[in-house]
Amino acid sequence: MSAAAAFIVWLGAALLVLSEGRRALALGMALITVGFAVLALAGVGALAASAILVGGGFAAGRRFRSGPDAWGVMPSGSTARVVLAAAVGLPALWISTSVMTGPGAPLRFAALSVLGLMTARVLTPSEPPAVLTALAALALSVAAAAGVAGTSPGPAVYVLAAIAAVGISLIPVRELDGA
């Protein structure tokens, strides 16, 4: 179950990297949210999972309602992004399962994948809706990364990450790109 959830998280992050339209961005965010919620339920508890669901769900909903009205998956010139999605996923898988030891490999894989892919999304030239969606996902992954420790970080970090994701999603995207 945890392994499937981790794969769903990576799939959502890859979709966020590969897409420009609001539908695909919202779907990517929703996949990340569901995956992280399952992992948080297993590792921390229901409150943490609920917080992730609410925060990520709100961010996905907001993105579905604003931005270019299309799927926009893999527009022309996406080859580098496809390579990026794989290039981040494979090392994350190797590090989380082979270099790092102990239980919790799915969570490590999910957290590392989202950290890598969302950072790449923000650092490469992107439209404001994609950047803000990536930032909301990044906030959730920061909380998820806290669960890598042997001891539970408690639900407070997840609640704060959810609040951050909601806050980031509420930023109006118009007039954000000054250049």
Add this chain to the structure above:
Amino acid sequence: MEPELAVGLPAVGSVCAAFLRARPRAALLAAGVFGLLGVAAVILTSPGATSDQLGLGLSLSPESRALLIASGAAMALTVVLAPLAVERATLLTWGLAGLAGMAAIAAAGSLELVILVVLVLAVLQAAAGSSRSLATRLRGPVLAAALLSLAAVCARAEGPQYLQRFAAVALVAGLSAALGTLPYMHDFDPDERTSTSPIPWIAFIGPVLALAVLARARELIPSEGGVLGAMMIGLGLLNMVWGCVASWRTENGAAAWHYSFIADWGLVLCGLGLAIADGQSAAILLLYGIVLSRLPLYLWSRQSLREKRPNDRPINLLAAAMLAGAAPFAGFAARVLLLRGATQLYWPLALAIGLALLLWLPPSLRLGRSLGLPRGRQAWGVGIALAINVVIGLYPQPFLALAGL
């Protein structure tokens, strides 16, 4: 007093000022009251005492508390004595938002909380609009958040010892990316408003953020203190040389100020990296200097820089002496402590730092001239900033004691 109030009161003040922006006097009054209450809450908070009311384990360290007080004082100074062209309510709105974020960073009980606050502050600043693109504005803080998260994962995961060293590398790199020092200098547009430029990261939020990240680093990777310190000293030397030379040689005056902050951070990184009492004391004095003197002087130099009217009056020379770290200013005491600490650790390091210190003179003369001829509020501000710096330089012990040193 609980740290929650130190976070909440400035945040409320900032929100009030934002809502009342159509009525600047009311905005200024409301934000001023909440800002003063927030600084009072910081002063009355017991350093080291943990509050768990929100389940987050908030606690202010003595160093962070001292720098928060200094930041509050710097903000009050710049708002009260702001140039006529600057809207004080707007300045206070952004200043209080930054102060609330800094208090949250300082009080955060875990690295994840620090990262989340950094992300929120970055988005708030980016949302204000600027001539730079959204992705460019977010680049530094987001990279910092990712690197610091990676460091936390590497430090906490079970595995070989080198994971801890990767964590140390990621922590130093993340801190550098957040501050905007080499090798992750933030893109700087000289014509941009200060509140939306990289200056708040390097001169206002940066000092508290650096102390918070390093405090968390000591808990996360206690066995890699030497590696962490060595990297910080290396980066510090690089930033000193690059910052001074660039500040001296660059054509644009505002960019010269930006590079001068980077040079000062080089000294701070060296001091923090030494990990002995003299180094820590030097770093704290330098951070006081950045927040209480260099930042206000930069703000008051903006108008003169725009009008391109440098000056060579005695006040300009005094400002240059302060920026160069000459006696009796705080920078001098800090430099003496830094050289003494470096000599204790490894004398060739003191020699390298000593040679690098010579580079401060030419850019400081240039920056001092760039203040122009201060008049009215600006003259009072420059005088007060210089006086504060002299007091810290002549009597550093009370200021170090405030920081628990």
